[in-house]
Amino acid sequence: RRLCERFRKPLVSTSANVSGEPSPGNFSEVSDSIKNGVDYIVKYRQDDMNKAKPSNIIKLGDGGVIQVIR
Numbered sequence: 001r002r003l004c005e006r007f008r009k010p011l012v013s014t015s016a017n018v019s020g021e022p023s024p025g026n027f028s029e030v031s032d033s034i035k036n037g038v039d040y041i042v043k044y045r046q047d048d049m050n051k052a053k054p055s056n057i058i059k060l061g062d063g064g065v066i067q068v069i070r
Helices: 002-007 032-036
Strands: 059-061 066-068
Touching: none
Parallel strands: none
Antiparallel strands: 059 066
């Protein structure tokens, strides 16, 4: 939330996997090539071994129109 407030615009991200590979269920499953290719990794839930479900991505259009991307 603070990042969005600071940037004054939304943040967009794809899943943390190489195209064609399965989405990781937790931080330990994110490939080293992804981890080594970013500028910063947030230190949050890195030790959490619970499997998380992928997030939903929606687009909010003019007039409040909602489009589900994923």
